[in-house]
Amino acid sequence: MVSRPAPPYKNLLPSKAAVSTIRSLWIRLIKLVKNRFEYFLIPFSIILFIAGWKLIIRTQGFPEYILPEPEAVWDQLVVVIENGYIFEHVTYTLTEALYGFLASLLFATSLGYILGKSRALEKAASPYIVAAKSIPILGIAPLIIIWFGQGITPKAIIAFLIIFFPMLVNTIVGIRSVNEDQRELMRSYSASKWQVFIRLELPAAMPLLLAGIKIGLARSMMGAIVGEYLGGQQGLGFLVNLGSGLSETPLIFASIFTIIIITLILYGSAAILEGALLKGRRRDAV
Amino acid sequence: MNKQTMSKPIIEIQDISKEFGSGPNKVEALTNVDLKVDSGEFISLIGPSGCGKSTLLRVIGDLISPTTGSAQVKEKSVAQARTDRDYGIVFQAPVLFEWRNVRRNIELPLQVMGVPKSEWTERVDAQLELVGLQDFDSHYPWQLSGGMQQRVAIARALVFRPSILLMDEPFGALDEMTREYMNLELLNIYTRTDVTIIFVTHSIPEAVFLSTRVAVMSKRPGTISHVVPIELPHPRSFDTRETSQYFELVTEVREALREH
Ligand SMILES: Nc1ncnc2c1ncn2[C@@H]1O[C@H](COP(=O)(O)OP(=O)(O)OP(=O)(O)O)[C@@H](O)[C@H]1O
Numbered sequence: 237m238v239s240r241p242a243p244p245y246k247n248l249l250p251s252k253a254a255v256s257t258i259r260s261l262w263i264r265l266i267k268l269v270k271n272r273f274e275y276f277l278i279p280f281s282i283i284l285f286i287a288g289w290k291l292i293i294r295t296q297g298f299p300e301y302i303l304p305e306p307e308a309v310w311d312q313l314v315v316v317i318e319n320g321y322i323f324e325h326v327t328y329t330l331t332e333a334l335y336g337f338l339a340s341l342l343f344a345t346s347l348g349y350i351l352g353k354s355r356a357l358e359k360a361a362s363p364y365i366v367a368a369k370s371i372p373i374l375g376i377a378p379l380i381i382i383w384f385g386q387g388i389t390p391k392a393i394i395a396f397l398i399i400f401f402p403m404l405v406n407t408i409v410g411i412r413s414v415n416e417d418q419r420e421l422m423r424s425y426s427a428s429k430w431q432v433f434i435r436l437e438l439p440a441a442m443p444l445l446l447a448g449i450k451i452g453l454a455r456s457m458m459g460a461i462v463g464e465y466l467g468g469q470q471g472l473g474f475l476v477n478l479g480s481g482l483s484e485t486p487l488i489f490a491s492i493f494t495i496i497i498i499t500l501i502l503y504g505s506a507a508i509l510e511g512a513l514l515k516g517r518r519r520d521a522v
Numbered sequence: 523m524n525k526q527t528m529s530k531p532i533i534e535i536q537d538i539s540k541e542f543g544s545g546p547n548k549v550e551a552l553t554n555v556d557l558k559v560d561s562g563e564f565i566s567l568i569g570p571s572g573c574g575k576s577t578l579l580r581v582i583g584d585l586i587s588p589t590t591g592s593a594q595v596k597e598k599s600v601a602q603a604r605t606d607r608d609y610g611i612v613f614q615a616p617v618l619f620e621w622r623n624v625r626r627n628i629e630l631p632l633q634v635m636g637v638p639k640s641e642w643t644e645r646v647d648a649q650l651e652l653v654g655l656q657d658f659d660s661h662y663p664w665q666l667s668g669g670m671q672q673r674v675a676i677a678r679a680l681v682f683r684p685s686i687l688l689m690d691e692p693f694g695a696l697d698e699m700t701r702e703y704m705n706l707e708l709l710n711i712y713t714r715t716d717v718t719i720i721f722v723t724h725s726i727p728e729a730v731f732l733s734t735r736v737a738v739m740s741k742r743p744g745t746i747s748h749v750v751p752i753e754l755p756h757p758r759s760f761d762t763r764e765t766s767q768y769f770e771l772v773t774e775v776r777e778a779l780r781e782h
């Protein structure tokens with residue numbers, strides 16, 4: 237058989253397959269906008285926020301040392317990003333926060349597990365826990381700076397103290413949430429203590445553990461910044477402090493926005509982790 | 523065809539009593555319970571709500587210990603029998619792990635007991651087919667109806683082939699059709715293997731249809747008041763339920779229950 241030559245314009249027309257992929261992509265995009273409408277509101281709300289900001293300055297006539305223009309804050313951000321200045325401070329604060337968080341993860345969950353398992357121990361420890369909980373962290377933060385100096389350690393300790401109790405309580409409640417029938421089922425299999433822990437207690441407590449981790453990550457940033465505010469020469473809290481010392485409001489705002497963004501990223505990654513680990517569970521139970 | 527029975531009973535319960543709580547809240551759940559079960563028997567426990575059926579099952583399964591009396595399984599303590607993984611238990615509620623899908627729930631005992639992973643799929647598939655949930659293996663418990671959840675629990679109890687099945691109203695949540703089908707399937711498993719079954723039910727016809735003996739329990743004191751031997755020939759089928767012998771036995775159990 238002789239093959240017929242293809243018409244010369246054939247390559248110029250999109251193939252049927254391409255048309256249908258483009259169409260299905262377009263349909264999916266529309267579906268996405270419909271289902272995830274809230275996400276498409278985000279840019280809109282940011283624009284609204286900036287417009288409101290400018291409006292206040294226009295109508296009230298605030299000078300820059302009271303409230304800077306959004307552009308001034310933006311320019312400041314661009315400068316500190318371009319010279320890499322901001323990254324040093326972000327790294328510093330993040331390091332403190334993560335050390336505090338990891339220490340809390342280690343101690344709060346292991347202590348929480350022990351107290352969650354034994355009502356007697358929890359009763360014995362509860363006066364100390366309540367007493368320790370009522371100590372105002374802001375009150376003892378200066379002491380911690382005095383004792384541990386100006387470095388990373390005191391800030392990590394403050395971050396640790398701020399998130400320790402919420403994480404402890406979440407672990408205790410999580411371990412308590414294990415259903416007695418499920419324990420009996422494991423008992424009927426003659427499961428070892430380790431198996432009960434890894435197959436039952438850990439997954440059963442997971443929703444509350446993850447909630448604790450989410451809060452812990454966000455608040456550990458706050459703890460570290462409070463510590464920096466009180467002493468030291470580095471970190472985002474120090475930058476805020478520096479800005480207010482110099483009456484450089486754009487610097488203060490730039491630092492605050494950076495803090496917000498970093499915290500959102502931490503919270504968001506914890507939420508993604510949560511989504512992955514709780515896959516398949518009923519939504520309202522989470 | 524009657525199954526071959528050993529001379530020594532597989533379950534031997536002597537003068538068991540069980541009290542819960544103390545003082546004004548004290549509940550005597552079981553008093554003077556005696557029961558001998560031969561290997562390969564199918565015993566139904568029937569009796570009014572709160573008479574201690576679940577409690578008796580939990581004593582045998584070593585999930586609670588009796589206040590007085592002794593319970594032995596295969597000439598060893600119930601605790602040893604539990605350690606040896608002799609029991610498959612179907613609880614009154616499904617008790618599934620909500621973070622595991624159907625397949626992974628049925629795999630749980632295999633995982634805990636260290637059955638080689640290469641056997642899991644085949645074994646779980648067989649159970650899924652048995653309980654009619656082949657198409658639901660990746661569903662999560664909250665996506666299933668109550669009856670479907672209970673069928674998962676049954677599959678999970680059967681999957682590790684225990685020598686003694688303790689079943690607490692396993693078919694209570696099922697519709698009549700599924701229930702009859704599950705009755706036949708259970709009988710099928712029972713005749714194919716040498717499993718011994720203790721089966722709690724509220725249904726007299728179901729107890730008579732399935733059992734080799736029906737133990738009738740009374741309330742206050744919670745004890746076994748009558749034991750009715752069911753000498754219907756195996757294998758049993760839908761036709762068994764039409765025979766006059768079957769009706770006579772149903773009447774006998776009903777009257778034993780009414781005596782209180
Ligand atoms: N853990 C417990 N603590 C206190 N009392 C209990 C406990 N378990 C059972 N009881 C009591 O023991 C008695 C027998 O309970 P059991 O659950 O064995 O009854 P049952 O025959 O299975 O009833 P049903 O047919 O309704 O399931 C009841 O009066 C109940 O209140």
Ligand SMILES: [Mg+2]
Pocket residue numbers: 575576577614690
């Ligand atoms: Mg019961």
